[in-house]
Amino acid sequence: MITxxxxxxxxxxxxxxxxxxxxxxxxxxxxxxxILTGHKSELESYLSEYEDYDRSRLEIIDCKEExxxxxxxxxAVREKKDSSLVVGLKLxxxxxxxxxxxxxxxxxxxxxxxxxxxxxxxxxxxxxxxxIPTTKEPALLLDCGANxxxxxxVLVQFAEMGSxxxxxxxxxxxxxxxxxxxxxxxEKGNALxxxxxxxxxxxxxxxxTGYIESRAIPYGKADVIVADGFNGNVIIKLYEGLSRMxxxxxxxxxxxxxxxxxxxxxxxxxxxxxxxxxxASDKGGxxxxxxxxxxxxxxxxxxEGEVISAIAQCRSFVENDVNGKIVRGFENA
Amino acid sequence: MITxxxxxxxxxxxxxxxxxxxxxxxxxxxxxxxILTGHKSELESYLSEYEDYDRSRLEIIDCKEExxxxxxxxxAVREKKDSSLVVGLKLxxxxxxxxxxxxxxxxxxxxxxxxxxxxxxxxxxxxxxxxIPTTKEPALLLDCGANxxxxxxVLVQFAEMGSxxxxxxxxxxxxxxxxxxxxxxxEKGNALxxxxxxxxxxxxxxxxTGYIESRAIPYGKADVIVADGFNGNVIIKLYEGLSRMxxxxxxxxxxxxxxxxxxxxxxxxxxxxxxxxxxASDKGGxxxxxxxxxxxxxxxxxxEGEVISAIAQCRSFVENDVNGKIVRGFENA
Numbered sequence: 001m002i003t004x005x006x007x008x009x010x011x012x013x014x015x016x017x018x019x020x021x022x023x024x025x026x027x028x029x030x031x032x033x034x035i036l037t038g039h040k041s042e043l044e045s046y047l048s049e050y051e052d053y054d055r056s057r058l059e060i061i062d063c064k065e066e067x068x069x070x071x072x073x074x075x076a077v078r079e080k081k082d083s084s085l086v087v088g089l090k091l092x093x094x095x096x097x098x099x100x101x102x103x104x105x106x107x108x109x110x111x112x113x114x115x116x117x118x119x120x121x122x123x124x125x126x127x128x129x130x131x132i133p134t135t136k137e138p139a140l141l142l143d144c145g146a147n148x149x150x151x152x153x154v155l156v157q158f159a160e161m162g163s164x165x166x167x168x169x170x171x172x173x174x175x176x177x178x179x180x181x182x183x184x185x186x187e188k189g190n191a192l193x194x195x196x197x198x199x200x201x202x203x204x205x206x207x208x209t210g211y212i213e214s215r216a217i218p219y220g221k222a223d224v225i226v227a228d229g230f231n232g233n234v235i236i237k238l239y240e241g242l243s244r245m246x247x248x249x250x251x252x253x254x255x256x257x258x259x260x261x262x263x264x265x266x267x268x269x270x271x272x273x274x275x276x277x278x279x280a281s282d283k284g285g286x287x288x289x290x291x292x293x294x295x296x297x298x299x300x301x302x303x304e305g306e307v308i309s310a311i312a313q314c315r316s317f318v319e320n321d322v323n324g325k326i327v328r329g330f331e332n333a
Numbered sequence: 334m335i336t337x338x339x340x341x342x343x344x345x346x347x348x349x350x351x352x353x354x355x356x357x358x359x360x361x362x363x364x365x366x367x368i369l370t371g372h373k374s375e376l377e378s379y380l381s382e383y384e385d386y387d388r389s390r391l392e393i394i395d396c397k398e399e400x401x402x403x404x405x406x407x408x409a410v411r412e413k414k415d416s417s418l419v420v421g422l423k424l425x426x427x428x429x430x431x432x433x434x435x436x437x438x439x440x441x442x443x444x445x446x447x448x449x450x451x452x453x454x455x456x457x458x459x460x461x462x463x464x465i466p467t468t469k470e471p472a473l474l475l476d477c478g479a480n481x482x483x484x485x486x487v488l489v490q491f492a493e494m495g496s497x498x499x500x501x502x503x504x505x506x507x508x509x510x511x512x513x514x515x516x517x518x519x520e521k522g523n524a525l526x527x528x529x530x531x532x533x534x535x536x537x538x539x540x541x542t543g544y545i546e547s548r549a550i551p552y553g554k555a556d557v558i559v560a561d562g563f564n565g566n567v568i569i570k571l572y573e574g575l576s577r578m579x580x581x582x583x584x585x586x587x588x589x590x591x592x593x594x595x596x597x598x599x600x601x602x603x604x605x606x607x608x609x610x611x612x613a614s615d616k617g618g619x620x621x622x623x624x625x626x627x628x629x630x631x632x633x634x635x636x637e638g639e640v641i642s643a644i645a646q647c648r649s650f651v652e653n654d655v656n657g658k659i660v661r662g663f664e665n666a
Binding site: 135145191216219234256259265267273 | 523
């Protein structure tokens with residue numbers, strides 16, 4: 001049995017989507033047990049609307065505290081020991097749960113992962129990984145912001161963890177791993193990536209394909225895209241901001257005249273199908289890798305579907321022993 | 334009289350667009366003299382097609398060598414002293430020209446700017462600046478890749494040079510200057526940006542608005558966007574790659590069915606108008622700032638229009654004494 005905690009406080013859409021996602025998750029995954037941390041009476045009230053589910057695999061832990069989006073993360077995680085997030089992370093740390101899913105404050109999730117759950121043996125830093133859409137399959141970008149100042153050896157570990165994740169959880173055989181740089185030639189780059197490159201090209205446990213320029217990322221030229229947390233954060237947020245801006249501008253263009261409004265109705269269906277591919281949310285949330293357990297951050301505005309995907313993702317992570325592979329890999333290094 | 338060199342070798346569209354751009358540039362700017370460096374016989378042959386222009390303001394300097402796109406930049410600039418680029422840069426260095434425009438190898442232009450023209454007094458590093466499209470006016474992003482490892486004081490100079498450029502050349506009053514970071518809160522960021530922030534917020538010659546996250550860049554939240562050359566390069570190339578990818582995918586969607594093809598015909602006009610705003614090329618090329626003269630890199634695939642815009646840009650740069658302002662600013666620092 002795999003045990004997954006769902007932190008039900010902090011998401012934009014409240015606890016209701018966590019409950020409905022949990023019910024569906026239990027149905028789809030007979031080998032999964034779920035623990036909901038949050039306001040018990042509220043959760044029980046949502047649960048009372050459902051009948052047809054296996055209650056023996058669902059536990060609720062009442063928590064009195066909440067961590068807000070604007071609280072200083074490290075302080076909040078240290079002080080609010082009875083928050084739904086910290087209680088859940090403690091369960092993972094103590095081995096009572098394998099994974100935790102949260103739609104709460106990213107900062108608090110990152111800080112809590114490090115300070116409450118703790119790093120797995122041999123792991124130098126724990127990167128936040130995001131699946132990003134490309135013209136082909138989604139690629140895993142890491143680190144998306146957990147570690148903004150890193151050494152070359154840390155980037156190398158990110159590459160290894162990302163490769164194991166893509167192979168084990170997303171089923172990509174021998175994932176192509178690339179390092180973000182300002183050019184693809186060996187002599188290009190800053191001191192950090194040049195040193196990391198030297199180490200990466202000697203690694204025979206990786207399918208390292210060399211440098212990747214950011215302009216090539218949307219075209220699916222790599223499965224695992226490695227960057228420090230500063231650059232990765234810049235990439236993931238620009239990806240999000242620019243896509244939204246372009247689509248919003250086009251919407252504005254469509255509404256600007258009668259004929260374009262009519263035309264928009266005709267292209268709508270094809271466009272939706274295309275844009276659906278840009279949506280990586282059905283592949284699960286953003287895992288914080290290298291911890292003693294798994295912590296998955298889902299978008300603040302997640303709905304039931306994201307919770308369900310994240311449950312499947314956690315299950316796949318545990319079943320495929322991703323953490324075991326990471327730890328063994330770093331022990332042998 | 335303002336003298337501008339046009340390097341006519343190295344662009345994808347050959348010397349013809351340089352000649353036609355030069356002819357039109359002479360007409361539009363009666364106070365400008367142009368020098369074309371390149372293959373004299375070829376240039377004369379293109380020129381022979383035009384009659385109605387002031388030949389007294391147009392000079393040709395014959396150059397025997399070419400710098401290819403795949404040559405190691407520093408080596409090429411040092412060895413090929415009779416290339417159209419190096420000859421042109423030498424004219425700027427010697428004060429015989431005020432500015433140079435080139436569509437050739439970016440690496441060679443950057444290296445040549447530094448090694449042939451040289452830095453202006455007090456300038457620590459010379460950033461490559463690009464105007465990038467936003468939902469409002471274009472913003473100036475610098476450094477786009479000239480300096481991948483920098484100190485905080487260098488970022489501060491980038492902010493000051495960018496601000497002077499936007500105010501003097503683009504006519505933006507008191508430009509809003511922002512520093513790229515992973516969050517907008519003061520405590521966020523890597524060591525580099527935190528230190529730069531401390532200095533920037535004390536500068537009373539700048540309208541420094543604090544940190545900017547990359548997701549806010551497309552929405553025009555700042556006029557001058559400051560980053561180190563590594564991050565700036567990642568941003569400019571992702572901007573380019575992602576916009577192209579999305580538009581290509583949408584085109585594919587439009588062609589996927591009969592009704593969407595029909596719809597596409599109806600939205601085409603409104604879309605074109607919108608997408609035109611994403612095109613920053615009519616604002617001129619990318620200036621390499623902080624040199625003893627001005628060097629402007631225009632896109633490899635530039636056409637006549639980009640050459641004309643770049644001539645106006647160089648003229649405005651010189652007329653508004655941007656370099657003088659930069660040097661005086663750094664002397665007083």
